[in-house]
Amino acid sequence: MLQMLSKPSSATAMSPFTSSKMGSGFRVWPNVRQFSFKKGLLYGFMHFFSTPLKSLRSTASRSLRVGRFCSVVNMSSSLQIELVPCLRDNYAYLLHDVDTGTVGVVDPSEAVPVIDALSRKNRNLTYILNTHHHHDHTGGNSELKARYGAKVIGSGSDKERIPGIDIYLNDGDKWMFAGHEVHILDTPGHTRGHISFYFPGSGTIFTGDTLFSLSCGKLFEGSPKQMLSSLRKIMSLPDDTSIYCGHEYTLSNSKFALSIEPGNKELQSYASHVAYLRSKGLPTIPTTLKMEKACNPFLRTSSAEIRQSLNIAATADDAKALGVIRQAKDDF
Numbered sequence: 001m002l003q004m005l006s007k008p009s010s011a012t013a014m015s016p017f018t019s020s021k022m023g024s025g026f027r028v029w030p031n032v033r034q035f036s037f038k039k040g041l042l043y044g045f046m047h048f049f050s051t052p053l054k055s056l057r058s059t060a061s062r063s064l065r066v067g068r069f070c071s072v073v074n075m076s077s078s079l080q081i082e083l084v085p086c087l088r089d090n091y092a093y094l095l096h097d098v099d100t101g102t103v104g105v106v107d108p109s110e111a112v113p114v115i116d117a118l119s120r121k122n123r124n125l126t127y128i129l130n131t132h133h134h135h136d137h138t139g140g141n142s143e144l145k146a147r148y149g150a151k152v153i154g155s156g157s158d159k160e161r162i163p164g165i166d167i168y169l170n171d172g173d174k175w176m177f178a179g180h181e182v183h184i185l186d187t188p189g190h191t192r193g194h195i196s197f198y199f200p201g202s203g204t205i206f207t208g209d210t211l212f213s214l215s216c217g218k219l220f221e222g223s224p225k226q227m228l229s230s231l232r233k234i235m236s237l238p239d240d241t242s243i244y245c246g247h248e249y250t251l252s253n254s255k256f257a258l259s260i261e262p263g264n265k266e267l268q269s270y271a272s273h274v275a276y277l278r279s280k281g282l283p284t285i286p287t288t289l290k291m292e293k294a295c296n297p298f299l300r301t302s303s304a305e306i307r308q309s310l311n312i313a314a315t316a317d318d319a320k321a322l323g324v325i326r327q328a329k330d331d332f
Helices: 053-060 112-120 141-148 156-161 224-235 250-260 265-279 289-295 304-309 318-331
Strands: 019-022 025-028 032-036 045-048 071-074 080-086 090-096 103-106 127-129 151-155 165-169 174-177 180-186 195-199 204-208 242-245
Touching (some): 080 112, 090 112, 090 242, 112 141, 127 141, 156 165, 250 304, 250 318, 265 289
Parallel strands (some): 032 071, 103 127, 127 151, 151 165, 204 242
Antiparallel strands (some): 032 045, 080 090, 090 103, 174 180, 180 195, 195 204
């Protein structure tokens, strides 16, 4: 059960599925499993099962809303995480505790893909976790709550804008998802009430629209100074932290990042890997904090090359630099 911290922590995960009915068509996912280790391989490895890719591509072409699925397992903990593609480029995340059967979903932008994923495994939904109020992160709340009786969890400072909210959590709170300790981080900038969910036992954080792979969220309700503070809070976590963000934006983000820091060798390598994954219809999430520190321009505001590319004075503070980078990204 979800409750205020009073028990020791542990964690959870999901297995892959093959298809998901959406309206009159189907979403088809290749049977691909990506194992993301807390330590060791940077990108993990992929194992392709025997289903011919040609057949999969043929079946997938029947739908205009085809997505690709990848189950991601953190091998160093029991937290099981299933990526659920929603809308055009959103990700919801199903969390499953094997010991208790407790299931949560992070940022369900729509209900049907989540219902389909739960139905395939005959599971109930216990909790809905929202990082912020935007409809593409909360659009499935009401239907999922009505269907499963799930409790909605969100920021106490933004409770009036989270549909169906039941449990209010604030910066510094610690609570339990089944046996798994979760830390709440206040991460405003994109919205004023944005929070992130950090699972220290599995080295996993759900950052919503605060931190993306190779970017950060637009500053709709916050300032560069607020966003910088939020990003630094995330940067203080261990380098091997796995980052699950709200959107599949990494390919376009890589093009911008390369345009302002073309000499970054690690960025060049990562961008090539991202392009390969997307060419196969595979997700680029999760990323790692170590990778983002090396490649994400919004975590590299002191980079001399970035500052020179955008005519940011060497004496400008990091908040000013972040604001310039964000504006350049908006205009890119």
